[in-house]
Amino acid sequence: MMNAVSPEKPMPFPPVSASRSSVAVWPWPIALGLLTTFGLLSALLGQHGIWLALSWAALSIPLIVTVACLIRAWRRTPSFKGGQS
Amino acid sequence: MTTRTLRRWFVVHKWTSLVCTLFLLTVCVTGLPLLFSEQIWDIFVGDDDPPYEVLPPGTPNASLDVIVEKARALYPGQIITNVNPDDDEPAVLVSMAPSWQALKDDETYPDRHSGHWIKFDARTAKVLEQSRPADAPREPRTWTGIIMSTCNRLHTSLFAGLPGRLFLGLMGGVFVASLISGTVLYGRFMKRLPFGSVRRDRASRLTWLDLHNLLGAATLVWATVVGFTGLVNELQTPLFGLWRVTDVRQILKPYANLPVPLQDHLSSVQTAFDTAARAAPGNEVTGLSFPGASFGSPVHYVLWTRGATPLRARLFTPVLVDARTGELTGAYPMPWYLRFLEISRPLHFGDYGGMPLRILWALLDVVVIGVLVSGLVLWAGKRKIATDARLRALGYDLDDTDGVPALAERA
Numbered sequence: 001m002m003n004a005v006s007p008e009k010p011m012p013f014p015p016v017s018a019s020r021s022s023v024a025v026w027p028w029p030i031a032l033g034l035l036t037t038f039g040l041l042s043a044l045l046g047q048h049g050i051w052l053a054l055s056w057a058a059l060s061i062p063l064i065v066t067v068a069c070l071i072r073a074w075r076r077t078p079s080f081k082g083g084q085s
Numbered sequence: 086m087t088t089r090t091l092r093r094w095f096v097v098h099k100w101t102s103l104v105c106t107l108f109l110l111t112v113c114v115t116g117l118p119l120l121f122s123e124q125i126w127d128i129f130v131g132d133d134d135p136p137y138e139v140l141p142p143g144t145p146n147a148s149l150d151v152i153v154e155k156a157r158a159l160y161p162g163q164i165i166t167n168v169n170p171d172d173d174e175p176a177v178l179v180s181m182a183p184s185w186q187a188l189k190d191d192e193t194y195p196d197r198h199s200g201h202w203i204k205f206d207a208r209t210a211k212v213l214e215q216s217r218p219a220d221a222p223r224e225p226r227t228w229t230g231i232i233m234s235t236c237n238r239l240h241t242s243l244f245a246g247l248p249g250r251l252f253l254g255l256m257g258g259v260f261v262a263s264l265i266s267g268t269v270l271y272g273r274f275m276k277r278l279p280f281g282s283v284r285r286d287r288a289s290r291l292t293w294l295d296l297h298n299l300l301g302a303a304t305l306v307w308a309t310v311v312g313f314t315g316l317v318n319e320l321q322t323p324l325f326g327l328w329r330v331t332d333v334r335q336i337l338k339p340y341a342n343l344p345v346p347l348q349d350h351l352s353s354v355q356t357a358f359d360t361a362a363r364a365a366p367g368n369e370v371t372g373l374s375f376p377g378a379s380f381g382s383p384v385h386y387v388l389w390t391r392g393a394t395p396l397r398a399r400l401f402t403p404v405l406v407d408a409r410t411g412e413l414t415g416a417y418p419m420p421w422y423l424r425f426l427e428i429s430r431p432l433h434f435g436d437y438g439g440m441p442l443r444i445l446w447a448l449l450d451v452v453v454i455g456v457l458v459s460g461l462v463l464w465a466g467k468r469k470i471a472t473d474a475r476l477r478a479l480g481y482d483l484d485d486t487d488g489v490p491a492l493a494e495r496a
Contacts, residue, residue: 025272028280029302036306039445043438044396044431056441062303063448069281069299 032062094269101263103464106457108256111243112315113454115236120435120443120450122233129229137175140208147210149355152177155210156203157348164348166200169372175207185345185377247322254319260312268305271298290466297459300452307449308456314433317426324422329380332420336405337382345377346384352411354386361388361404364416368402369393376408384409390416399427 039058042051118125149168156165156179166188167180180202182188187199197219204214217224242249275298283295301308354373361370368390374381381387388404391397405414419427431437435446 022276023279025275025280029271029305032303033306036304036310040307040310040432043442047394047396047437052438052442055438056445059307059442059445059449062307063445063452065281066299066303066452069283072281073283073285073295 028065032065035059035061091270091273094266094273098263098266098270099464101259101266102460105256105259105263106461108243108253109260110454110457112240112253112256113450113457115240116450117447118233118236119240120447125229125233130227134214137213138206138209138211144208146175146207147205149177149358150353151210152179152205152207153354155205155212156181159203159212164377165375166378167372167374168354170207170370172371176213177205177207179203179205185379189379241319250319250322254316257312257316257319261309261316264301264305264309264312267301271302274298290463293459293462293466297456297463300456300459304449304452304456308453310432311435314429317429318433321426324426328420328423332417333380336415336417340382340384343383346409348375351376351386351408352406356411357386357388357406357408360406360411360413361390361416364404364413365390365402367393367397370404385414396428396431399430400424401427 035058039055042058043055046052046055149170153165153168157163160181163181163183164185165179165181166185167178169178169180170176171178180200182200191197191199199219201216201219203212203216205211206213238244241253243253245252278295280302281299283299284291357373358370361373362368370388370390372389374387374389376382376384376386378387382405384407385405386408388406390402390404392400400419402416402418404416406412407414418424435442
């Protein structure tokens with residue numbers, strides 16, 4: 001479907017090789033979104049010890065996941081900027 | 086999703102983002118110091134108020150009537166406008182002015198400040214501090230003050246008052262639209278890429294795109310909540326105005342044309358506080374305005390009460406006490422739109438969960454700055470690709486020695 005994009009307009013998205021199978025897109029963003037929602041509300045509604053701590057923990061996770069992904073990417077693949085894809 | 090729909094979503098994402106990015110960057114950057122403003126003031130300016138007298142715990146507060154009398158004795162012939170017990174210090178702030186008319190005239194002369202205040206110890210009713218007299222030389226401004234007020238005004242109104250607030254509110258709405266369209270595009274283009282992959286072995290444009298997707302997906306809900314509650318906050322002036330011309334006007338109608346009684350004939354201030362506390366159970370009384378204030382009634386004390394739990398701490402319920410008789414007229418909970426506004430405030434400020442929550446707020450804010458910057462880089466890069474393609478079409482020979490040749494070739 002993506003390859004059906006007409007070639008005269010530069011698409012901002014990379015056409016990916018057809019050999020790669022599709023992956024589930026939403027589990028991670030939904031999980032992080034739910035954690036954020038829980039974190040925002042638990043401190044607001046709970047207001048005490050355990051709820052505050054749960055809020056801090058829940059809101060940290062999206063940040064930790066982001067940093068983990070960045071570290072993984074920068075460790076695994078050396079950069080060949082400008083190389084042909 | 087057809088290619089055509091996809092392209093439409095892309096256009097929506099591109100333009101909504103372009104419209105709001107500059108303002109969002111401003112708001113994100115100026116929001117950082119505002120998050121920690123209390124700490125910044127404490128560190129750089131400090132508190133030079135005299136320390137409170139040490140009294141045995143449980144010392145009862147002086148009657149507010151005693152404090153009000155002392156204030157009147159200090160400035161005979163002047164009026165009292167407000168009485169505000171402090172939230173967390175044993176102090177009562179009494180605001181005064183030569184007359185209501187003098188305060189009204191101040192609005193037309195921006196240099197004139199006829200209002201002033203006196204701070205009393207709530208327990209001993211001794212004067213602790215007074216505002217600087219209007220004719221005294223102005224206190225030199227500190228750098229902290231200049232920087233913080235610049236940040237504050239940029240953040241809330243771009244130095245443009247109400248139009249600036251409404252404009253920033255509109256930008257908040259555009260930002261939410263850009264987040265929604267961005268989510269649709271994310272769903273389409275992450276189909277074959279595991280979550281969180283950042284491809285660094287290909288064109289640098291793909292690295293930026295992956296970064297944009299990762300940072301955006303991680304902060305999507307937070308950015309939506311803070312963006313939307315920011316939009317709601319910017320609407321506070323029109324929303325309060327709406328309340329004043331509807332409910333408030335209706336409540337005050339029977340009294341609107343009565344004359345303002347002289348202040349030495351009014352009923353007890355302390356009794357008014359006690360009456361208000363009984364009229365709004367579960368709330369604490371935070372202040373009282375005297376009859377004649379611009380938003381109130383000519384014959385009532387307006388007492389501001391608010392919820393005692395943090396969730397309800399910003400839910401104000403005004404109580405009217407007839408200042409001639411001391412009798413309760415009524416308690417008036419705010420309409421739903423103002424309740425919604427007040428509930429949404431903590432979710433914008435991040436000030437309801439201690440220092441760790443503020444720090445998390447700051448970190449999430451920095452990640453959102455990353456989303457904005459990577460989005461700008463992608464847009465700028467694409468513009469370059471399009472320009473290069475056009476130049477090539479015109480027969481120019483371009484070297485592909487920079488970072489974005491791969492996609493240019495494909496174009």
